[in-house]
Amino acid sequence: MTIRILTGITTTGTPHLGNYAGAIRPAIVASRQSDVDSFYFLADYHALIKCDDPLRIQRSRLEIAATWLAAGLDVERVTFYRQSDIPEIPELTWLLTCVAAKGLLNRAHAYKASVDKNVETGEDPDAGITMGLYSYPVLMAADILMFNAHQVPVGRDQIQHVEMARDIGQRFNHLFGKGKEFFVMPEALIEESVATLPGLDGRKMSKSYDNTIPLFSGAKEMKDAISRIVTDSRAPGEAKDPDNSHLFTLYQAFSTPEQCAEFRSDLLQGLGWGEAKSRLFSVLDAQLGEARDKYHGLIERPADLEDILLTGAEKARRVATPFLEELREAVGLRSFRSVVQSADAGKKKAAKGARFVSFREDDGSFRFRLLAADGEQLLLSRTFADGKAAGAVSKQLQQGGELDLRAEGEHFTLWLDGACVAESPVFVDAAARDSAIETLKQALAPQQD
Ligand code: TRP
Numbered sequence: 001m002t003i004r005i006l007t008g009i010t011t012t013g014t015p016h017l018g019n020y021a022g023a024i025r026p027a028i029v030a031s032r033q034s035d036v037d038s039f040y041f042l043a044d045y046h047a048l049i050k051c052d053d054p055l056r057i058q059r060s061r062l063e064i065a066a067t068w069l070a071a072g073l074d075v076e077r078v079t080f081y082r083q084s085d086i087p088e089i090p091e092l093t094w095l096l097t098c099v100a101a102k103g104l105l106n107r108a109h110a111y112k113a114s115v116d117k118n119v120e121t122g123e124d125p126d127a128g129i130t131m132g133l134y135s136y137p138v139l140m141a142a143d144i145l146m147f148n149a150h151q152v153p154v155g156r157d158q159i160q161h162v163e164m165a166r167d168i169g170q171r172f173n174h175l176f177g178k179g180k181e182f183f184v185m186p187e188a189l190i191e192e193s194v195a196t197l198p199g200l201d202g203r204k205m206s207k208s209y210d211n212t213i214p215l216f217s218g219a220k221e222m223k224d225a226i227s228r229i230v231t232d233s234r235a236p237g238e239a240k241d242p243d244n245s246h247l248f249t250l251y252q253a254f255s256t257p258e259q260c261a262e263f264r265s266d267l268l269q270g271l272g273w274g275e276a277k278s279r280l281f282s283v284l285d286a287q288l289g290e291a292r293d294k295y296h297g298l299i300e301r302p303a304d305l306e307d308i309l310l311t312g313a314e315k316a317r318r319v320a321t322p323f324l325e326e327l328r329e330a331v332g333l334r335s336f337r338s339v340v341q342s343a344d345a346g347k348k349k350a351a352k353g354a355r356f357v358s359f360r361e362d363d364g365s366f367r368f369r370l371l372a373a374d375g376e377q378l379l380l381s382r383t384f385a386d387g388k389a390a391g392a393v394s395k396q397l398q399q400g401g402e403l404d405l406r407a408e409g410e411h412f413t414l415w416l417d418g419a420c421v422a423e424s425p426v427f428v429d430a431a432a433r434d435s436a437i438e439t440l441k442q443a444l445a446p447q448q449d
Pocket residue numbers: 006007008009010043046139140143144152153154158
Protein backbone atom coordinates (compact mmCIF):
# COMPACT_ATOMS: atom_id res chain seq x y z
CA MET A 1 0.00 0.00 0.00
CA THR A 2 1.17 3.50 -0.72
CA ILE A 3 1.53 5.63 2.36
CA ARG A 4 0.53 9.22 2.11
CA ILE A 5 2.81 11.58 4.03
CA LEU A 6 1.86 15.21 4.46
CA THR A 7 3.42 18.13 6.25
CA GLY A 8 3.19 21.90 6.26
CA ILE A 9 5.80 24.56 6.85
CA THR A 10 4.61 27.81 8.40
CA THR A 11 5.90 30.68 6.29
CA THR A 12 7.08 33.22 8.79
CA GLY A 13 10.88 33.02 8.60
CA THR A 14 13.90 32.12 6.52
CA PRO A 15 15.02 28.48 6.83
CA HIS A 16 18.27 27.98 8.73
CA LEU A 17 20.64 25.06 9.05
CA GLY A 18 18.61 23.55 11.89
CA ASN A 19 15.44 23.48 9.78
CA TYR A 20 17.41 21.89 6.99
CA ALA A 21 18.82 19.03 9.07
CA GLY A 22 15.69 18.58 11.18
CA ALA A 23 12.92 18.81 8.61
CA ILE A 24 13.86 19.59 5.01
CA ARG A 25 16.57 17.00 4.46
CA PRO A 26 14.67 14.07 6.05
CA ALA A 27 11.47 15.03 4.20
CA ILE A 28 13.26 15.01 0.87
CA VAL A 29 14.85 11.66 1.65
CA ALA A 30 11.43 10.24 2.64
CA SER A 31 9.82 11.55 -0.54
CA ARG A 32 12.18 9.43 -2.64
CA GLN A 33 10.90 6.13 -1.23
CA SER A 34 8.92 4.26 -3.82
CA ASP A 35 5.92 3.39 -1.65
CA VAL A 36 5.35 6.94 -0.47
CA ASP A 37 3.10 9.65 -1.87
CA SER A 38 4.21 12.96 -0.32
CA PHE A 39 2.31 16.19 0.08
CA TYR A 40 4.40 19.16 1.24
CA PHE A 41 2.94 22.60 1.46
CA LEU A 42 3.58 26.15 2.57
CA ALA A 43 1.23 26.77 5.49
CA ASP A 44 0.71 30.41 4.63
CA TYR A 45 -2.77 30.66 6.15
CA HIS A 46 -1.16 29.52 9.38
CA ALA A 47 1.50 32.19 8.97
CA LEU A 48 -1.19 34.88 9.09
CA ILE A 49 -2.03 33.80 12.62
CA LYS A 50 1.43 34.67 13.85
CA CYS A 51 2.41 37.55 11.63
CA ASP A 52 0.70 40.69 10.36
CA ASP A 53 3.59 41.94 8.25
CA PRO A 54 2.64 41.35 4.59
CA LEU A 55 6.19 41.84 3.33
CA ARG A 56 7.54 39.26 5.69
CA ILE A 57 4.82 36.78 4.74
CA GLN A 58 5.51 37.26 1.06
CA ARG A 59 9.28 37.08 1.45
CA SER A 60 9.13 33.99 3.60
CA ARG A 61 6.84 32.09 1.21
CA LEU A 62 9.26 32.80 -1.61
CA GLU A 63 12.32 31.83 0.44
CA ILE A 64 10.83 28.64 1.77
CA ALA A 65 9.61 27.54 -1.66
CA ALA A 66 13.06 28.22 -3.15
CA THR A 67 14.77 26.44 -0.26
CA TRP A 68 12.82 23.21 -0.68
CA LEU A 69 13.33 23.16 -4.42
CA ALA A 70 17.03 24.01 -4.18
CA ALA A 71 17.47 21.32 -1.54
CA GLY A 72 16.34 18.74 -4.08
CA LEU A 73 12.59 18.31 -3.73
CA ASP A 74 11.34 16.68 -6.92
CA VAL A 75 8.00 18.25 -7.80
CA GLU A 76 7.29 15.51 -10.32
CA ARG A 77 7.27 12.99 -7.49
CA VAL A 78 5.68 14.96 -4.69
CA THR A 79 2.76 17.38 -4.52
CA PHE A 80 4.20 20.74 -3.48
CA TYR A 81 1.78 23.65 -3.07
CA ARG A 82 0.70 26.69 -1.10
CA GLN A 83 -2.13 26.15 1.34
CA SER A 84 -3.69 29.44 0.22
CA ASP A 85 -3.98 28.18 -3.38
CA ILE A 86 -6.41 25.48 -2.28
CA PRO A 87 -9.82 27.09 -1.62
CA GLU A 88 -11.13 23.70 -0.52
CA ILE A 89 -9.03 23.97 2.64
CA PRO A 90 -10.81 26.95 4.23
CA GLU A 91 -14.07 25.43 3.07
CA LEU A 92 -13.31 22.16 4.80
CA THR A 93 -12.11 24.13 7.82
CA TRP A 94 -15.63 25.47 8.20
CA LEU A 95 -17.25 22.04 7.90
CA LEU A 96 -14.88 20.80 10.58
CA THR A 97 -15.34 23.89 12.76
CA CYS A 98 -19.02 23.02 12.92
CA VAL A 99 -18.29 19.63 14.45
CA ALA A 100 -15.20 20.48 16.53
CA ALA A 101 -15.93 20.64 20.25
CA LYS A 102 -15.06 23.98 21.78
CA GLY A 103 -13.85 22.15 24.87
CA LEU A 104 -11.32 20.32 22.73
CA LEU A 105 -9.92 23.57 21.40
CA ASN A 106 -9.84 25.10 24.88
CA ARG A 107 -7.20 22.50 25.67
CA ALA A 108 -4.85 23.36 22.77
CA HIS A 109 -1.36 24.08 24.14
CA ALA A 110 -0.73 27.19 22.07
CA TYR A 111 -3.98 28.81 23.14
CA LYS A 112 -3.59 27.73 26.76
CA ALA A 113 -0.06 29.11 26.94
CA SER A 114 -1.32 32.52 25.82
CA VAL A 115 -4.14 32.45 28.37
CA ASP A 116 -1.75 31.45 31.15
CA LYS A 117 0.56 34.30 30.27
CA ASN A 118 -2.32 36.77 30.37
CA VAL A 119 -3.50 35.48 33.74
CA GLU A 120 0.03 35.69 35.12
CA THR A 121 0.32 39.33 34.15
CA GLY A 122 -3.14 40.16 35.48
CA GLU A 123 -4.66 40.76 32.04
CA ASP A 124 -8.00 39.58 30.77
CA PRO A 125 -7.47 35.85 29.98
CA ASP A 126 -8.21 36.33 26.28
CA ALA A 127 -6.30 39.59 25.83
CA GLY A 128 -4.65 39.73 22.42
CA ILE A 129 -5.84 36.27 21.46
CA THR A 130 -7.38 36.04 18.01
CA MET A 131 -9.88 33.52 16.70
CA GLY A 132 -7.10 32.54 14.30
CA LEU A 133 -4.95 31.31 17.17
CA TYR A 134 -7.90 29.64 18.82
CA SER A 135 -9.03 27.81 15.67
CA TYR A 136 -5.53 27.01 14.46
CA PRO A 137 -5.92 23.27 15.18
CA VAL A 138 -9.06 23.09 13.03
CA LEU A 139 -7.28 24.65 10.06
CA MET A 140 -4.47 22.17 10.57
CA ALA A 141 -6.97 19.32 10.76
CA ALA A 142 -8.37 20.44 7.40
CA ASP A 143 -4.86 20.44 5.90
CA ILE A 144 -4.36 16.87 6.99
CA LEU A 145 -7.84 15.41 6.46
CA MET A 146 -8.32 17.04 3.05
CA PHE A 147 -5.72 14.68 1.62
CA ASN A 148 -6.32 11.71 3.90
CA ALA A 149 -2.71 11.64 5.04
CA HIS A 150 -1.61 8.54 6.92
CA GLN A 151 1.51 10.03 8.42
CA VAL A 152 2.28 13.58 9.44
CA PRO A 153 5.94 14.30 10.23
CA VAL A 154 5.98 17.04 12.85
CA GLY A 155 7.91 18.31 15.83
CA ARG A 156 6.86 17.23 19.31
CA ASP A 157 4.98 20.48 19.88
CA GLN A 158 2.58 19.52 17.08
CA ILE A 159 1.58 16.05 18.26
CA GLN A 160 -1.47 17.41 20.03
CA HIS A 161 -2.67 19.05 16.83
CA VAL A 162 -2.49 15.77 14.92
CA GLU A 163 -4.45 14.10 17.70
CA MET A 164 -7.07 16.83 17.43
CA ALA A 165 -7.28 16.19 13.69
CA ARG A 166 -8.09 12.58 14.49
CA ASP A 167 -10.74 13.61 16.99
CA ILE A 168 -12.41 16.05 14.67
CA GLY A 169 -12.19 13.70 11.68
CA GLN A 170 -13.68 10.88 13.67
CA ARG A 171 -16.54 13.04 14.79
CA PHE A 172 -17.28 14.02 11.21
CA ASN A 173 -17.12 10.39 10.08
CA HIS A 174 -19.50 9.44 12.85
CA LEU A 175 -22.01 12.20 12.16
CA PHE A 176 -22.10 12.08 8.39
CA GLY A 177 -20.40 8.91 7.21
CA LYS A 178 -23.33 6.55 7.74
CA GLY A 179 -20.85 3.75 8.16
CA LYS A 180 -18.47 5.19 5.60
CA GLU A 181 -15.13 6.53 6.80
CA PHE A 182 -14.58 9.76 4.90
CA PHE A 183 -11.36 10.52 6.68
CA VAL A 184 -8.35 8.36 7.32
CA MET A 185 -7.03 8.68 10.89
CA PRO A 186 -3.61 10.39 10.66
CA GLU A 187 -0.61 9.52 12.82
CA ALA A 188 2.03 12.00 13.93
CA LEU A 189 5.44 10.85 12.80
CA ILE A 190 8.24 11.88 15.11
CA GLU A 191 11.63 11.12 13.66
CA GLU A 192 13.66 10.10 16.67
CA SER A 193 16.83 9.74 14.66
CA VAL A 194 16.69 13.21 13.15
CA ALA A 195 19.20 15.60 14.56
CA THR A 196 18.09 18.59 16.59
CA LEU A 197 21.00 20.79 15.75
CA PRO A 198 22.60 22.94 18.42
CA GLY A 199 22.90 26.62 17.62
CA LEU A 200 25.86 28.97 18.08
CA ASP A 201 25.50 28.97 21.86
CA GLY A 202 24.84 25.23 22.23
CA ARG A 203 21.10 25.53 22.87
CA LYS A 204 18.74 24.13 20.24
CA MET A 205 19.18 26.09 17.01
CA SER A 206 16.18 28.36 16.83
CA LYS A 207 15.25 31.76 15.54
CA SER A 208 13.82 32.64 18.94
CA TYR A 209 17.25 32.16 20.54
CA ASP A 210 18.95 34.16 17.80
CA ASN A 211 21.62 31.48 17.54
CA THR A 212 21.11 30.21 14.00
CA ILE A 213 23.48 29.48 11.14
CA PRO A 214 21.95 30.67 7.86
CA LEU A 215 21.35 28.03 5.24
CA PHE A 216 21.52 29.61 1.80
CA SER A 217 21.95 33.33 2.34
CA GLY A 218 25.63 33.29 1.30
CA ALA A 219 29.05 31.75 1.97
CA LYS A 220 30.19 34.83 3.83
CA GLU A 221 27.15 34.89 6.11
CA MET A 222 27.66 31.23 6.88
CA LYS A 223 31.35 31.76 7.63
CA ASP A 224 30.59 34.72 9.89
CA ALA A 225 28.05 32.76 11.87
CA ILE A 226 30.42 29.81 12.26
CA SER A 227 33.09 32.14 13.62
CA ARG A 228 30.63 33.04 16.39
CA ILE A 229 30.14 29.44 17.58
CA VAL A 230 30.89 29.39 21.29
CA THR A 231 33.75 27.04 22.26
CA ASP A 232 35.68 26.47 25.47
CA SER A 233 38.94 28.30 26.02
CA ARG A 234 41.32 25.47 25.30
CA ALA A 235 44.26 26.69 23.21
CA PRO A 236 45.54 25.10 20.01
CA GLY A 237 47.59 22.04 20.94
CA GLU A 238 45.42 21.23 23.96
CA ALA A 239 43.19 18.17 23.64
CA LYS A 240 39.49 19.03 22.99
CA ASP A 241 36.48 17.06 24.16
CA PRO A 242 34.39 16.32 21.03
CA ASP A 243 31.51 14.85 23.04
CA ASN A 244 31.00 18.14 24.81
CA SER A 245 31.43 20.33 21.79
CA HIS A 246 28.42 21.50 19.80
CA LEU A 247 30.80 22.47 17.02
CA PHE A 248 31.55 18.75 16.75
CA THR A 249 27.82 17.91 16.78
CA LEU A 250 27.30 20.28 13.88
CA TYR A 251 30.21 18.77 11.98
CA GLN A 252 28.84 15.29 12.57
CA ALA A 253 25.45 16.18 11.08
CA PHE A 254 27.02 17.07 7.73
CA SER A 255 30.03 14.79 7.33
CA THR A 256 30.60 11.21 6.27
CA PRO A 257 31.47 8.76 9.08
CA GLU A 258 35.11 8.81 7.88
CA GLN A 259 35.35 12.60 7.90
CA CYS A 260 33.74 12.65 11.28
CA ALA A 261 36.13 10.08 12.78
CA GLU A 262 39.10 12.03 11.48
CA PHE A 263 37.76 15.31 12.85
CA ARG A 264 37.21 13.67 16.20
CA SER A 265 40.72 12.33 16.43
CA ASP A 266 42.19 15.67 15.32
CA LEU A 267 40.26 17.46 18.09
CA LEU A 268 41.51 14.95 20.63
CA GLN A 269 44.99 15.67 19.40
CA GLY A 270 44.71 19.39 19.92
CA LEU A 271 43.26 20.85 16.69
CA GLY A 272 42.73 24.59 17.34
CA TRP A 273 39.16 25.91 17.42
CA GLY A 274 39.90 28.36 14.61
CA GLU A 275 41.04 25.55 12.36
CA ALA A 276 38.08 23.40 13.48
CA LYS A 277 35.71 26.17 12.43
CA SER A 278 37.18 26.43 8.97
CA ARG A 279 36.85 22.67 8.59
CA LEU A 280 33.19 22.92 9.58
CA PHE A 281 32.74 25.62 6.98
CA SER A 282 34.41 23.47 4.29
CA VAL A 283 32.20 20.50 4.94
CA LEU A 284 29.05 22.64 4.92
CA ASP A 285 30.11 24.52 1.84
CA ALA A 286 30.88 21.29 -0.02
CA GLN A 287 27.44 19.94 0.81
CA LEU A 288 25.36 23.03 0.37
CA GLY A 289 27.28 25.26 -2.04
CA GLU A 290 25.61 23.95 -5.15
CA ALA A 291 22.13 24.11 -3.63
CA ARG A 292 22.88 27.67 -2.50
CA ASP A 293 23.58 28.71 -6.09
CA LYS A 294 20.39 27.03 -7.19
CA TYR A 295 18.51 28.83 -4.43
CA HIS A 296 19.69 32.24 -5.59
CA GLY A 297 18.83 31.32 -9.17
CA LEU A 298 15.28 30.50 -8.08
CA ILE A 299 14.85 33.61 -5.95
CA GLU A 300 15.74 35.66 -8.99
CA ARG A 301 13.00 33.98 -11.02
CA PRO A 302 9.91 34.35 -8.84
CA ALA A 303 7.58 33.93 -11.82
CA ASP A 304 8.97 30.44 -12.41
CA LEU A 305 8.42 29.60 -8.75
CA GLU A 306 4.87 30.84 -9.09
CA ASP A 307 4.30 28.48 -12.02
CA ILE A 308 5.74 25.53 -10.13
CA LEU A 309 3.50 26.18 -7.14
CA LEU A 310 0.39 26.71 -9.25
CA THR A 311 1.05 23.42 -10.99
CA GLY A 312 1.37 21.83 -7.55
CA ALA A 313 -1.92 23.40 -6.48
CA GLU A 314 -3.64 22.00 -9.56
CA LYS A 315 -2.34 18.57 -8.69
CA ALA A 316 -3.53 18.89 -5.09
CA ARG A 317 -6.94 20.12 -6.19
CA ARG A 318 -7.45 17.10 -8.37
CA VAL A 319 -7.75 15.31 -5.03
CA ALA A 320 -9.38 18.08 -2.99
CA THR A 321 -12.15 19.23 -5.36
CA PRO A 322 -14.01 15.94 -5.81
CA PHE A 323 -13.46 14.99 -2.17
CA LEU A 324 -14.89 18.25 -0.88
CA GLU A 325 -17.83 17.83 -3.20
CA GLU A 326 -18.52 14.50 -1.54
CA LEU A 327 -18.27 16.08 1.92
CA ARG A 328 -20.58 18.95 1.01
CA GLU A 329 -23.03 16.40 -0.25
CA ALA A 330 -22.75 14.47 3.02
CA VAL A 331 -23.60 17.47 5.21
CA GLY A 332 -26.54 18.46 3.02
CA LEU A 333 -25.04 21.21 0.87
CA ARG A 334 -26.52 19.67 -2.25
CA SER A 335 -27.47 21.06 -5.60
CA PHE A 336 -31.11 22.11 -5.78
CA ARG A 337 -31.29 20.28 -9.03
CA SER A 338 -30.86 16.98 -7.22
CA VAL A 339 -33.26 18.07 -4.48
CA VAL A 340 -35.94 19.04 -6.99
CA GLN A 341 -35.52 15.73 -8.71
CA SER A 342 -35.95 13.73 -5.58
CA ALA A 343 -38.92 15.90 -4.64
CA ASP A 344 -40.42 15.09 -8.05
CA ALA A 345 -39.92 11.50 -7.21
CA GLY A 346 -41.25 12.09 -3.73
CA LYS A 347 -43.51 9.11 -3.83
CA LYS A 348 -40.64 6.78 -4.47
CA LYS A 349 -39.88 4.35 -1.72
CA ALA A 350 -37.40 5.89 0.69
CA ALA A 351 -35.21 2.83 0.43
CA LYS A 352 -34.42 3.73 -3.13
CA GLY A 353 -33.05 7.11 -2.20
CA ALA A 354 -30.67 7.33 -5.15
CA ARG A 355 -29.79 10.87 -6.09
CA PHE A 356 -28.26 12.85 -8.88
CA VAL A 357 -25.48 15.22 -7.95
CA SER A 358 -24.34 17.71 -10.54
CA PHE A 359 -21.07 19.56 -10.35
CA ARG A 360 -18.64 21.61 -12.36
CA GLU A 361 -15.20 20.64 -13.52
CA ASP A 362 -12.22 23.00 -13.31
CA ASP A 363 -12.56 23.70 -17.03
CA GLY A 364 -16.13 24.95 -16.51
CA SER A 365 -17.90 21.94 -18.01
CA PHE A 366 -20.78 20.19 -16.21
CA ARG A 367 -21.24 16.63 -15.12
CA PHE A 368 -23.44 14.66 -12.80
CA ARG A 369 -23.11 11.59 -10.71
CA LEU A 370 -25.80 9.17 -9.69
CA LEU A 371 -25.28 7.99 -6.15
CA ALA A 372 -27.07 5.03 -4.59
CA ALA A 373 -28.82 5.46 -1.23
CA ASP A 374 -25.68 4.33 0.58
CA GLY A 375 -23.59 6.89 -1.25
CA GLU A 376 -22.01 4.43 -3.64
CA GLN A 377 -21.39 5.94 -7.04
CA LEU A 378 -23.41 4.24 -9.75
CA LEU A 379 -22.71 6.56 -12.65
CA LEU A 380 -20.50 9.43 -13.69
CA SER A 381 -21.75 11.33 -16.70
CA ARG A 382 -19.68 12.62 -19.59
CA THR A 383 -19.00 16.36 -19.57
CA PHE A 384 -21.60 18.80 -20.87
CA ALA A 385 -21.01 22.33 -22.05
CA ASP A 386 -23.73 23.72 -19.81
CA GLY A 387 -25.77 22.79 -16.78
CA LYS A 388 -28.98 22.68 -18.76
CA ALA A 389 -27.74 19.97 -21.09
CA ALA A 390 -26.53 17.92 -18.12
CA GLY A 391 -29.86 18.46 -16.36
CA ALA A 392 -31.82 17.39 -19.45
CA VAL A 393 -29.99 14.09 -19.60
CA SER A 394 -30.40 13.32 -15.91
CA LYS A 395 -34.08 14.19 -16.22
CA GLN A 396 -34.52 11.93 -19.18
CA LEU A 397 -32.97 9.08 -17.21
CA GLN A 398 -35.62 9.55 -14.56
CA GLN A 399 -38.49 9.23 -16.99
CA GLY A 400 -38.29 5.52 -16.41
CA GLY A 401 -37.83 4.37 -20.00
CA GLU A 402 -35.89 1.31 -21.06
CA LEU A 403 -32.21 1.76 -20.14
CA ASP A 404 -29.53 1.03 -22.69
CA LEU A 405 -26.82 -0.40 -20.42
CA ARG A 406 -23.74 -2.00 -21.86
CA ALA A 407 -21.48 -4.12 -19.69
CA GLU A 408 -17.82 -3.92 -20.69
CA GLY A 409 -15.30 -5.77 -18.55
CA GLU A 410 -15.68 -4.76 -14.92
CA HIS A 411 -17.69 -1.67 -15.67
CA PHE A 412 -20.68 -0.61 -17.71
CA THR A 413 -21.79 2.34 -19.78
CA LEU A 414 -25.14 3.99 -20.25
CA TRP A 415 -26.35 5.06 -23.70
CA LEU A 416 -29.03 7.47 -24.75
CA ASP A 417 -30.03 8.07 -28.36
CA GLY A 418 -26.99 6.23 -29.61
CA ALA A 419 -24.47 8.17 -27.52
CA CYS A 420 -22.65 7.12 -24.40
CA VAL A 421 -23.75 9.58 -21.72
CA ALA A 422 -22.37 8.07 -18.53
CA GLU A 423 -20.25 5.29 -17.17
CA SER A 424 -19.96 3.34 -13.99
CA PRO A 425 -16.84 3.03 -11.85
CA VAL A 426 -14.71 -0.09 -12.36
CA PHE A 427 -15.92 -2.84 -10.06
CA VAL A 428 -13.87 -5.62 -8.52
CA ASP A 429 -15.55 -8.27 -10.63
CA ALA A 430 -18.43 -8.93 -12.99
CA ALA A 431 -20.73 -9.94 -10.14
CA ALA A 432 -20.23 -6.59 -8.41
CA ARG A 433 -20.84 -4.90 -11.75
CA ASP A 434 -24.11 -6.78 -12.25
CA SER A 435 -25.30 -6.01 -8.78
CA ALA A 436 -24.65 -2.30 -9.42
CA ILE A 437 -26.60 -2.58 -12.67
CA GLU A 438 -29.48 -4.05 -10.69
CA THR A 439 -29.32 -1.22 -8.13
CA LEU A 440 -29.25 1.29 -10.93
CA LYS A 441 -32.27 -0.22 -12.65
CA GLN A 442 -34.23 -0.15 -9.44
CA ALA A 443 -33.21 3.38 -8.70
CA LEU A 444 -34.40 4.57 -12.09
CA ALA A 445 -37.42 2.31 -12.38
CA PRO A 446 -40.78 4.07 -12.86
CA GLN A 447 -43.11 4.40 -9.89
CA GLN A 448 -45.09 1.35 -9.03
CA ASP A 449 -47.60 3.02 -6.76
N1 TRP B 1 1.41 23.98 12.55
C1 TRP B 1 2.57 23.42 11.92
C2 TRP B 1 3.83 24.02 12.56
O1 TRP B 1 3.77 25.11 13.06
C3 TRP B 1 2.58 23.67 10.44
C4 TRP B 1 1.43 22.99 9.81
C5 TRP B 1 0.29 23.56 9.33
C6 TRP B 1 1.32 21.60 9.57
N2 TRP B 1 -0.52 22.62 8.81
C7 TRP B 1 0.06 21.40 8.96
C8 TRP B 1 2.15 20.51 9.86
C9 TRP B 1 -0.39 20.13 8.62
C10 TRP B 1 1.71 19.24 9.50
C11 TRP B 1 0.44 19.05 8.89
O2 TRP B 1 4.87 23.41 12.49
